[in-house]
Amino acid sequence: MSVLNFIIESILTQAAITIGLIAFIGLLLQRKQFGEVMSGSFKTMLGFMVLSAGSAIIVDSLTYFGEIFTEAFGMQGIVPSIEAINGQAMNNLGLGNQIALTFLAIFIFNIIIARITKWKYIFLTGQAILWMATMTIIFGSAAGFSGITLILFGGLIGGIFAVAMPAIAQPIVRKITGSDDIALGHFCTIGYLFGAGVAKLIGKGSKSIEDIKFPKGLSFLSDTYLSVAFVMVPLYVITAAFAGAEFASQLSGDVNFIVHAFLQAVQFVVGVYVLLSGVRLLLAEIVPAFRGIALKIVPNAKPALDCPVLFPYAPNAVTAGFVTTTIGTVIAMFILPLFGLAMILPGMLTNFFAGGTAGIFMNAVGGRRGVLIGGIAHGIFITLLPALLVPYFNDLGFINATATDVDTVSAGLLIKWFVEPIINIFN
C-alpha cells in the first residue's frame, strides 16, 4: 500500500513524469520497439524540463518589464504570450500534471465527438491543443474543479472546441481551397470569422488583394525570434528610458540601465526560444502517436491542419492581413487603457499567423477593402479579448502576461463568465 501511495503521491504528481508516461503509452500502442519507446518517453520528459527552463527565463524578464512599465507609464503593460501563460501555469501554479492529462483528454474527446457525430474533424495541431489544455485547466481549476473532474471538464471543453472551430471555419475554408478534404486547425478561428464578418459587410464588390503586386520588405520577420525581438527590444529600451535612470538603475546593478533593458528584451526572446524548443520536444513523440490512433478510429476524418495550410491560396492576403492586423493591435494598445483595460502590447507571432490567416478569410469574402478594414477590426478584436482576461490572470498570480489565440481566450472567458457562476450557485 505504501508503495502505491508513493507512486501516486510522489511520482504521478510530477508533470514531467506524467508527460513521459503519456508518451510511453502512446508509443506502446503504436507497437514501437522497446528502445524507441524508452527514448521517446525520455525525450518527452526532457521536453517538459526544457519548457520549464524557458518559462523561468521569460518570467524573470517579464517581472523586470512589469516594474519598469508601471514606473514609466503608471499602468500595467501586458505582453500577450500564450507560451508565457503555459509556462507559468505549468510551473508557478503547479498545474503541469493536469495540463498534460487534459492534453490527452482533449485528443480523446475530439476522437469521440468526431466518431459519433457528423463533424469528422480531427484537430492535428498539437501545439494549439496544448494551449487549449492550458486555458481550460487554468480557468477550470479557478472555477472550482479539481482532480479527475477537472481533467474531464478541460478535455470536454477542449474537445468541443477542437471539432467546433474547424467546423465553423469550413464554409469559408471550402471557398478558399475549392474542396472539402482539408480543414483548418488553428485556435484563432473566432477572430477569423469576426474579421471575415466585418470584411463581408464592408468589402462587397471589392477586388481580390491577390491582384496587387506587393513590395517586399518584411523578410526580416522571416525568423520567429527575430520578429519577437523586433518588438520587444524597442519596447524594453523605450520603457526603461521613460522609467528613468534612477529607477531602472536600481534593477540593473552595475550595468547601464539602457543596456540592461536591451539585454532583458533579448532574454525574453531567449526564453521564448527555449520554451518553444521544449514544446517541440514534448510534442514530437506524443502527437504522432495519438493522431495515428485518432485517424484509425475515425477513418473518414477530415484533418484539421495548422494555419499555413491556407497560405498558398492567397499569399498576398497573408502579408496584407498581417500588416492590417498589426495596425489594429497598435490602435487597440492605445485605446483599451482609455476604457480602464490594461495596455496590451502587440504580439508579433500572433499578428503574423492569426493576422495572415485572417487576411485570407477576409480577402475571400471582402476583397482588398475587406482585408484593410476587417484586418484593423481583427487586430482590435484579438487585443480586446486577451485584455478582458488580464484581471483574472492577475488574481491568479500570473506575471505580466495574457493569453493569445482567441479561441483559447474565448474558452477561458466562457468558463469564467458562465461556468464559474453556475459552480458557485451549487457551492
Added chain:
Amino acid sequence: MAFFKRKKKKAAPQKEEKVINKEEILTKIEQTKQGLEKADAEDKISYLNQIGSLYLEIEDYDQAITYYETSISEKQEMGKAFADLTKLYNFKRKEASEQNDKEKVQYYLAKSDELMKLTKDTMRGNM
C-alpha cells in the same frame, strides 16, 4: 430534400466527363513532359506544376506528388504546388488509413508537417 436531389444530378455527369478526358490528359502530360525537357530554369517550374496538376486530375497521386515535390525543391513559390501537395498527402494518408498501413499513415502525416513548416518559412521569407 430538393437541395440534395439537385446535388446528385450534378455529380453524375462530372464523373463521366473525367473518364472520357483521361486519354486526352495523358496525351497532354506527354506533350508537357516534352516541353519540360527543353524548358529553361524559369519555365521549368511552370511545366513541373502543370504535369503535377494533370496527374492529380487523373488521380495518379504518386506521379503528381513526384512532380510537385520536384517543383518546390527547385523553387519555393507559394501557389498551386504547395496547395495541391497538402491535398495529395491527405489523399495518400487516407488510402493508407483504409489499408490499415500505420507506417504509411505516419509517413504522410510527417510529410504534411514538413510541408506546413516549409510553407511557413517560404511565406515569411517572401514577405
